[in-house]
Amino acid sequence: MKFSKFNFRIIGLPLVRPFRTSFGTQTHREVLIIEVVTQENISGWAECVAMSEPLYSPEYVAGCLDLMKRFLIPALNFESSAEQVATKLKPFLGGQMAKAALETAILDAQLKKSKMSLAKYLGANKTKVECGVSVGIADSIPKLIDEVSDYVEQGYRRIKLKIEPNWDYEPVKEVRNRWPEIPLQVDANQAYSRNDGKLLARLDEFNLLLIEQPLDEHDILGHSQLAKIVKTPICLDESIISLQSAQDAIEMQATSVINIKPGRVGGYIESVKIHDLCLSKKIPVWCGGMLETGIGRAANLALAALPGFTLPGDTSASSRYFKKDITSPFVMNDGYLDVPNGVGIGVEPDLDYLDSITIHKESVVRK
Ligand code: OSB
Ligand code: MG
Numbered sequence: 001m002k003f004s005k006f007n008f009r010i011i012g013l014p015l016v017r018p019f020r021t022s023f024g025t026q027t028h029r030e031v032l033i034i035e036v037v038t039q040e041n042i043s044g045w046a047e048c049v050a051m052s053e054p055l056y057s058p059e060y061v062a063g064c065l066d067l068m069k070r071f072l073i074p075a076l077n078f079e080s081s082a083e084q085v086a087t088k089l090k091p092f093l094g095g096q097m098a099k100a101a102l103e104t105a106i107l108d109a110q111l112k113k114s115k116m117s118l119a120k121y122l123g124a125n126k127t128k129v130e131c132g133v134s135v136g137i138a139d140s141i142p143k144l145i146d147e148v149s150d151y152v153e154q155g156y157r158r159i160k161l162k163i164e165p166n167w168d169y170e171p172v173k174e175v176r177n178r179w180p181e182i183p184l185q186v187d188a189n190q191a192y193s194r195n196d197g198k199l200l201a202r203l204d205e206f207n208l209l210l211i212e213q214p215l216d217e218h219d220i221l222g223h224s225q226l227a228k229i230v231k232t233p234i235c236l237d238e239s240i241i242s243l244q245s246a247q248d249a250i251e252m253q254a255t256s257v258i259n260i261k262p263g264r265v266g267g268y269i270e271s272v273k274i275h276d277l278c279l280s281k282k283i284p285v286w287c288g289g290m291l292e293t294g295i296g297r298a299a300n301l302a303l304a305a306l307p308g309f310t311l312p313g314d315t316s317a318s319s320r321y322f323k324k325d326i327t328s329p330f331v332m333n334d335g336y337l338d339v340p341n342g343v344g345i346g347v348e349p350d351l352d353y354l355d356s357i358t359i360h361k362e363s364v365v366r367k
Helices: 061-076 082-089 096-114 118-122 140-152 167-179 196-206 220-229 243-251 270-278 294-304 353-356
Strands: 002-019 024-038 044-047 128-130 132-135 156-164 186-187 234-236 257-260 285-287 336-337 358-365
Touching: 024 061, 024 096, 024 270, 044 096, 044 285, 044 294, 044 358, 061 082, 061 096, 082 096, 082 270, 096 118, 096 270, 118 270, 118 294, 132 140, 140 156, 140 167, 156 167, 167 196, 196 220, 220 234, 220 243, 243 257, 243 270, 257 270, 270 285, 270 294, 353 358
Parallel strands: 132 156, 156 186, 234 257, 257 285
Antiparallel strands: 002 024, 002 358, 024 044, 128 336
């Protein structure tokens, strides 16, 4: 496929409630949106999941835009299939979120051209997926219970609590006491150290599905040592940045469940490779989230519909994040979201609304 231009915009969207994690508090999302326009005038859309600051991963919005303009777009030379993107961009180290966004925009255009849905292309076998919700660190336990009650009433099928030192045992105990049966898991975003094994093992009494990324992203050995001390399964998020890193972590028994986030691993094609590996090794996977808009959410739902995604993901309804999404909203029905079945990612942004929230706009045009 040949491209005539890439349109970039950075939009600003307030979150419906602040989202506090061990790496900071998000009150709004600043999102880089990519539109690739092909020579036959098909638009492909994608969202770059990087956050404003390099707190969750080394990537950040302004850096991704720079990387794309300075190195990635020139390397593609206005011509590529989606399948060639990763190989062409391999010489540039890191930048998975930027690379994933370009690949996804190109894939959306390519699939629109061939009239196929992303779900079909990736190998989905479900038409709807079970939804979980990720709950931030609260100001107090009563406030946490209120927030979780709200989500449970809405029908979420799994609750994930963000934890950090001094916000772990007590809040998890209270939530577990109140909802003895609900599928429950925790996410530490690297907030603990190798010495915290005993502390984390205290969470074993709450029958958690998993503990997500307790230690530093580079500490694979530490996670494998921790896995011998705690009974709750360890699930890696930040540490898994490619198929290779997934293979290594599984081999080292550092992880027994994997959170697949397409942006973190360089795209949907790499995500499917990780899924296939995990399926063959009987490692359950689930689809993580980056507080995406409808553009990113649509594509995540297609991925979450693959057979190895046996745990509910952080694929929540649009209303969990935004008062008004940039696509038609994803609405939860009995704890499920429908997998888009239109061509490409299956959704289009509302251009007038997009314009109204755009902070920055620029294009790279073929000469
Ligand atoms: O660690 O999974 C994470 C959001 C932003 C960055 C990292 C994470 C998260 C979440 C929320 O937990 C996932 C979502 O609802 O999109
Ligand atoms: Mg996480």
